[in-house]
Structures are given as C-alpha cells and as structure tokens.
Amino acid sequence: MDDIVSKADLTRAAQGLQKQARVESWWQRGVIYQIYPRSFQDSGGDGIGDLGGIIERLDYLVWLGVDAIWISPIFPSPMADFGYDISDYRNIDPRFGTLAEFDHLLAEAHRRGLRVLLDFVPNHTSDQHPWFLEARSSRDNPKRDMYIWRDPAPDGGPPNNWPSNFGGGGWQWDEATGQYYYHAFLKEQPDLNWRNPTVRREMYDVLRFWLDRGVDGFRVDVIWHLIKDDEFRDNPLNPDWTDGMPPHQKVLQIYNTDRPEVHEVVEEMRGVLEEYGSDRLLIGEIYLPVARLVAYYGRDLRGAHLPFNFHLIEAQWNARHLQRQIEEYEAALPEGGWPNWVLSNHDKTRIATRVGREQARVAAMLLLTLRGTPTIYYGDEIAMTDVDIPPERVQDPFERRVPGRGFGRDPQRTPMQWSGEFNAGFSTTSPWLPISPDAARFNVEAERDDPASMLSLYRRLLALRGESDALTIGSYTTVHASGDVLAYMREMGDERYLIVLNLGAAPAEITLPGPGRIVLSTKADRADERLRDRLRLGGNEGVLIEMMA
Structure with a gap:
C-alpha cells in the first residue's frame, strides 16, 4: 500500500495540521484512531504486531483520513495483562521494538501530519517493577508507601471488600511482610498510592520523558481509579447486581474509585502537558455516568481535555435512547467543554458485532457527524467483528479468571485484516490470536476500491468531515423524528447539514x-x-443532507 499516498498528499496533510493549530485546538477538528499494537501489523515475523508494522501502515492512515493515532501500551512488561502491567515506563518492550524505532515512528508520523498519543498507565505497575520489588522487600523500605498496604482485618482476612475488576478480591496477602497490598486488576498489577508525593513526582517525570521525545498527548488508563478512600471503608453492595454481570459489580465502587481528590491529580497532569504548549492532549479513560464523567473536565476546564465518553458503547441501539443520551451529554457538558464519542475499543465488543454490519454503517455516520472528537478503533472501518476464540487460544487474563462468561476481551483484539492473503497480511507466521474466518472478504485490500464497502464509507465520511466547519466545530440541534429514526442538524455560518439515521430494518x-x-x-x-x-429512507440507512438556503 506504499503507493496510496503521494508526496502532495503528505504536504497537504502537514499544512492542514499547521492550519488547524492556528484556528482551534487540533483535537477539536481531528479524528483519533486507536491502534492495539499487538494486532495491527507484524513486521518481525513473530506473530505479534510491532512499531515497525505501524510505520509500514502510516500511509494507509493518512489515506484513510484520520488525524492522530493512539497506541495502546508498548512499554516493557511481563505481559500478565498485555502491557497494562508496566515494569519500565521509560523504554519500549523488545517485542514491539526499541526507543530508536519509536523515535523513527514519531518522526514519520509527524512528517505525514499525524499526531501520536501514548497510553499512560499510572494507576498500577507490574509487580516486577523495581519500585514494587523494593516496596515489598520490607515494611520500612523507602518505597513501601508508593503502594497501598494494609494490615489484615480483625478476623485475619482482607482489610475490606474492595474488588479486583478481573474477578475475586482486590487484596493480595504478602507473606514476607505480613500485610496485604491492593490491586484493582491482577495481583501482578499492584496499585500505586497517589496520595504519596513521590509517586506523583515520578509519574509526572514519566510524562515529561515522552513529551520531551515529541509525543502529542496521552490517553490515561483508568484515570478515575487513581485515588482511594483514605479511611478504607467497605463499598456498599450493588442492589441491581445479577449473576450475568461481572463479579466486580457486586459492589458499588464508591470508595476505591472516583474519589473527590482525584481531580487535583488530573489537573496536575494537565499542568505537566501545558509545560510543553497548548496543543498536547490529555484524554482520560472513565466509565462513569454522565453527571460524574463531566466533572473530569475539571475546575475552569483545567482537567482532562477529553474525558472519554463511552455511552455509545453501552447504549441501547434505538433512536429514542440514543437521542436522550446525546441530549443529556450535551446538556451536562461544562461551558466550553468539548465532547467526544467512541463506538468500540480494546475492552468492549466491536460495534459490528453489537448491532450487525448494516447498522454498523449507520453507526459510522453517527460517530463521524456528531459534535465532538471521534475515536475509531482499528478494524471498525472495514467492518471487523469479534472472533470466537477456542479455549486453547485464550490469552486474556479476565477470561481465564472468569471463564465461559463472555467477559474476555480477546474477540475484539484479533489481528487487523489487511488482505485476503495468508494470515490476512498481518504476519508471515501464526499470529498471537486467530484471524477472523471472514478475513478474505472483509479486509483493506478487498474494500479499498469498492465504492459500496465500509472502508469507502468511512473514507468518504472522514473527507466530508475534514472539509466542513459545520461537521467539525459547528452546533448540534436535535430534529424531530419518530419511530426508529434519529435526526439532527449540524450548522456553522452558511453551512447546514441534516443527518437522518434509520436505526430500524423497515x-x-x-x-x-x-x-x-x-x-x-x-x-x-x-x-x-x-x-x-x-x-424516504431504506431500512438500516443513514443519509447526510446539505440543506439549501
């Protein structure tokens, strides 16, 4: 695909990047594309995607029309949770490449007008991180308080009922020092103590390390988890929990997440980014109701630029429910707060699996015409669906800990489908997760020149969005519709676009x-x-209409 983008295309992209920086913040007009690096492109022949593979596919991303890439964790890790258990925040895991390769990726992306966002995982480290190895060596080690340690309860059990989000309790007994440490996820992922000033100083210096190299921002993992209750109170039971829900939802996590003091931390992170100018982007991963989500914009918008809005992922897929969700979110935004939207990610079932491929086309139009910054999950643009993973191929620790319940995340993390060739063009050897059985039909090569394909639809929507002030920074107004139809207007100046989406089959x-x-x-x-x-709309049809004066 090296011939997709010409030098003229690259020049226009770079000029567009500079122009946007002069008008609004680039991320208000831009579109973010999430790359799960293990599954994007393998250039090393070991079945695992890597930095070299991302570099190979940068021209594709320019051709597609996105503005920034967000790369899931690529730092040294034992891979207990596939990179979300970091043992060194200032390097690249050899599975993915080297620091030199990362610098090359950054330079090549910037040369093409693409910005690069990294995943920042500050809530927990790997249990193999040097800090934790020291912290667990003795109770009086200087790094002990960088993590969360507690004595047993009077009965000798865990200090309280805080859960692990991967099933079971969140407290792990440490025999050597006679205390429990807290882990919100795996026991191999001990939580840092963000009330400790050393933790804050060290982690802010991590941000500076990557900002000094030129990264354009960060997506901050589980940002609402960072501060825990200083009284370590038990969480109340969830009265709405049923057996079909994940085990950690048996309690309402009001004492181990979303504590008021967390907003001070978010504001401090934002301050670090602003040391490097006003165009570095801070995104927070936050699974909370709208009223609590928007608090992460911070006092006077000093918090996260974009607290991730996942409500399209969790929505009932019908017009009236979506309309209410959009209107409630818009109404809840603080003055000047910029919205954002997400359809899929590495933790949730793909949109084409949730609503079917026909409705996924309607969802694409929704994502790329709503007011706010959209994030596209790799493969959604070619209508990839979740893949059934045989038990012997399961990788995800969540699935291994709570097997057979459908909570595993492997199905939405399978390799990108580039072509109908061997292993879908992803790798020359057996990939770390199975290739979808329909990859011969749904892949970039097959869809690239098909005007009726999902890929062509995404590319056309991205082009229209990029050419229009109304579709990027214009206003949003609901238009009356009934039944399965959702309609809204986007306007700016003389530009007026009506978007009408039929969420039904009739x-x-x-x-x-x-x-x-x-x-x-x-x-x-x-x-x-x-x-x-x-x-008149066909079933499962969305249309974009330019309104006449």
Whole structure:
C-alpha cells in the first residue's frame, strides 16, 4: 500500500495540521484512531504486531483520513495483562521494538501530519517493577508507601471488600511482610498510592520523558481509579447486581474509585502537558455516568481535555435512547467543554458485532457527524467483528479468571485484516490470536476500491468531515423524528447539514425542515438526489443532507 499516498498528499496533510493549530485546538477538528499494537501489523515475523508494522501502515492512515493515532501500551512488561502491567515506563518492550524505532515512528508520523498519543498507565505497575520489588522487600523500605498496604482485618482476612475488576478480591496477602497490598486488576498489577508525593513526582517525570521525545498527548488508563478512600471503608453492595454481570459489580465502587481528590491529580497532569504548549492532549479513560464523567473536565476546564465518553458503547441501539443520551451529554457538558464519542475499543465488543454490519454503517455516520472528537478503533472501518476464540487460544487474563462468561476481551483484539492473503497480511507466521474466518472478504485490500464497502464509507465520511466547519466545530440541534429514526442538524455560518439515521430494518419517512441535497447515503448511491419536504429512507440507512438556503 506504499503507493496510496503521494508526496502532495503528505504536504497537504502537514499544512492542514499547521492550519488547524492556528484556528482551534487540533483535537477539536481531528479524528483519533486507536491502534492495539499487538494486532495491527507484524513486521518481525513473530506473530505479534510491532512499531515497525505501524510505520509500514502510516500511509494507509493518512489515506484513510484520520488525524492522530493512539497506541495502546508498548512499554516493557511481563505481559500478565498485555502491557497494562508496566515494569519500565521509560523504554519500549523488545517485542514491539526499541526507543530508536519509536523515535523513527514519531518522526514519520509527524512528517505525514499525524499526531501520536501514548497510553499512560499510572494507576498500577507490574509487580516486577523495581519500585514494587523494593516496596515489598520490607515494611520500612523507602518505597513501601508508593503502594497501598494494609494490615489484615480483625478476623485475619482482607482489610475490606474492595474488588479486583478481573474477578475475586482486590487484596493480595504478602507473606514476607505480613500485610496485604491492593490491586484493582491482577495481583501482578499492584496499585500505586497517589496520595504519596513521590509517586506523583515520578509519574509526572514519566510524562515529561515522552513529551520531551515529541509525543502529542496521552490517553490515561483508568484515570478515575487513581485515588482511594483514605479511611478504607467497605463499598456498599450493588442492589441491581445479577449473576450475568461481572463479579466486580457486586459492589458499588464508591470508595476505591472516583474519589473527590482525584481531580487535583488530573489537573496536575494537565499542568505537566501545558509545560510543553497548548496543543498536547490529555484524554482520560472513565466509565462513569454522565453527571460524574463531566466533572473530569475539571475546575475552569483545567482537567482532562477529553474525558472519554463511552455511552455509545453501552447504549441501547434505538433512536429514542440514543437521542436522550446525546441530549443529556450535551446538556451536562461544562461551558466550553468539548465532547467526544467512541463506538468500540480494546475492552468492549466491536460495534459490528453489537448491532450487525448494516447498522454498523449507520453507526459510522453517527460517530463521524456528531459534535465532538471521534475515536475509531482499528478494524471498525472495514467492518471487523469479534472472533470466537477456542479455549486453547485464550490469552486474556479476565477470561481465564472468569471463564465461559463472555467477559474476555480477546474477540475484539484479533489481528487487523489487511488482505485476503495468508494470515490476512498481518504476519508471515501464526499470529498471537486467530484471524477472523471472514478475513478474505472483509479486509483493506478487498474494500479499498469498492465504492459500496465500509472502508469507502468511512473514507468518504472522514473527507466530508475534514472539509466542513459545520461537521467539525459547528452546533448540534436535535430534529424531530419518530419511530426508529434519529435526526439532527449540524450548522456553522452558511453551512447546514441534516443527518437522518434509520436505526430500524423497515423503511421510514421523515418530514424535512426545508429543501436539501443528499451528499452521502450509507446504503444506496443517492448522491446529489434533490429533496423538497420529505425523505424516504431504506431500512438500516443513514443519509447526510446539505440543506439549501
């Protein structure tokens, strides 16, 4: 795919990057693309994606039309949780490459006008991190208080009922020192004590290490977990818990997550980024109701630029529910707070699996025409779905700890499908997770020149978005619709676009607020179709209409 992007394309992309920086923050107009590096492209022939593979595919990302890449963890790790258990924050795991290769990736991305965001995992380290090895060596070690240690309860058991999000309790007994340490995830991932000033200083210096190398920002893992209750109170039981829910949801995690003091930490992180100018981006991973989510914008918008909004992932897929979710989110945003939207990620079932491939096309139009910054999960643009993982191929520790319940994350982490060739063009050897059995049909090569493909739809939507002030920084207004139809207007200046989405399988009709011209349909070739006062939609169809004066 080296011939996809010309030198002229690269020049225009770089000029566009500079132009955006002069107008608004680049991330307000931009689109972020999440790369799960183990599964994107293997350049080393070991079945695991790597930095060299990402470099090979940068031209594809420019051709697609995204503005930034977010790379899931690539730091040295024992891989108990596939990189979210970090043993060295200032290096690259040899499975992925070297620091020199990372610098090369950064330079090549920037040369193409692409920004690079890294995953920052500050809540916990690996139990093999030098800090923890020292901390558990004795109770009086200077690094002991960098982690969360407690004496047993009076009955000799764990100090309280805080859970592990991967099943079971969150306290691990340490025989050598006679105390428990807390881990919100695996026992191999001990939580840091963010009330300790040394932890804060060390971790902010980690941010500076990567900012000094030129990274454009960070997605901060489980940012709402960072501060725990200083009284270590038991969480209340969840009255709505049922057996079909993950075990950690048996309690309402009000004392080990989302504590008021966490906002001070987020503001301090933001301050570190602003030492490097105003265009570095801070994203927070936060699974909370809207009212609590928006608090992470911080006092006077001094918190995260984008507290990740996952409500499309968790939404009931019907028009009225989505309309309420969008309106409630827009209403809850603080003055000046910028919205954002996500359809899929490495922890959640892919959108095409949740709603089917036809509705996934409608979802693509929704994601890329709502007000706010969208994040695309690798492979969604070619309609990848979750892959059934045989028991002997399971990798995810969550699935291993709670087997057979469907909580595992391997199905949405399978290798990117580049072509119909051996291993979908991902690797020359057996990949770390199975290739989808439908990869011969749903892949970049097969879809690239097919005007009816999902890939072509994404590329067209991204191009339209990039050309339009209304679709990027314009206002959002709900338009009345009934049944399975969701409709809204995006406006700025003389530009007015009406987006009408049929979330049902049956045809539908809507009265228009005026005459217009169909610019793009998710289903049929209806470009330039003129409309007066009515629009007829096919089942599972979305349309983008330019409204006439």
